Amino acid sequence: MGQLVDGVWHDVWYDTKSTGGAFKRTTAAFRNWITADGSAGPSGTDGFKAESGRYHLYVSLACPWAHRTLIFRQLKDLTDHITVSVVHPDMLSDGWTFEKDDDGATGDTLFDLPFARDIYLRADPKVSGRVTVPILWDKERNTIVSNESAEIIRMFNSAFNDITGNTADYWPEEMRDDIEEVNDRIYNTVNNGVYKAGFATSQDAYEAGVIPLFESLEWLEERLSKSRYLMGDKITEADWRLFTTLVRFDPVYHLHFKCNKKRIIDYPNLWAYTRDLYQIEGVAGTVGMAHIIRHYHYSHDTINPSRILPINPDLDFLEPHGRG
Template structure:
């Protein structure tokens, strides 16, 4: 995971020495909004109105943040409207690449470039910062709309309604305050918590991350004992934001990131809930366990210096989940 400095690529890992061994995630820098009429969103500038075949999504099948956007592309019926390129699962000295020698890696089907960092410098030749996915690209303005997954899924949730007629709403206005509260705890302690545990380089930093992680998983297990979904009977973005971490937990985070107090399958409600979301129409096609396992174990040399890919547990995500009838979104 390198970075660009004034448009030049540097193979530099995260600096944990200055933070006492703690992993600190960088904030996304492209924060424009795709909207139905092109009006400006909460941040950035306007001019990005919803149109068929105007936008292109760059993703990794291994990355939980990019995975969110693929799920919303499926849920909202955007496959014919937003095209996609998939990077190779190995992220080494050049960062994310567009090599195609792995099942599911497509290459850069839009520009034919070799590396994801070239997408950033195509948008801004002097860009400085981490090169992350997802990347939402505007073919018309030839620039990056956004590289912030939590905002891209909200764009996908609402911007294309006039084109697709898909009225499923995973960000209902009357529930937003409560969703944000749940999202905040899950992001800090679970979504990012697994990374804070796995990338810690001191015992103190690891302990400070892993304890809140499992306290929050315990809280989620209890919440799902009396709620079908995180917000009750209605499926919302909070569920999908959590799902992309849960689906990776036993195959990767439990072993590779030392999140091994318990496995996901040791939580009856969370495990059944994960299976239900996996079985939701269109979602299973967005999950590539091979890319997930390969990426983490092969790319993180500081954690797995010999790049040995482990034999993983065989998990049946299609096992009946027993969580009741499926409601409308």
């Protein structure tokens, strides 16, 4: 994964030498919000009103952060209102590309550009930073609304309710403090924890990532022994933020990122919970397992220089979960 510096592409990996071998995630660069009336959100500027057909979403089927936004687009009945482009699973010297020679890769259906970085440059010719997905694009203002998945799912959760009539709320106001507390631990030790372990370049950095990861998986296993979902009997954004890591764990993170103390299928509650979420209507269609396996093992040549794709065990996500 390269980066843009003042609008110029540089093919450089994350610098772990300056952090003692630890992986440090960069901050999203575009932080505007779509709102029902176009008023400013918690960050950014105003002028991004919820309108059908106005916005376009760029995603990778492999990326767990982008996957969150596809799930919310599906759950909130936004598929007819927000168009989508899917990048190629291979992320090599040019970063995310819009090549179409892989099933599921659509190309750039909006501008027919070759690289995801071209979307960033279209918004700001002098932009600096990592070129990440998801990217939420405003067709009217010809710019990026946001590239922060945690905020995009909250926009999708409520901004378009008057358009779709779908008022399902995955971030209810009375539960927000509790959700944020759970989100914080899951993000730092699970969602990002697998990357801290997988991208570490020293033993100490690896252990600093992998040990808290499995401590949190044990905590989650215990929590899910007492309730169907993380916050009780109601699905919230906390569940979907966790799901995109769980569904990738056994096929990718267990082997490729050396998160191999246990698999998710070794945790009875976590494995049943993962199947429960997978089987919710529309969710299975957002899981691009072929892209997931291909991307991680083929793109990360510092971890897998031979680029051999593993023959993974068959996981039956449609097996009855018994949590209803």
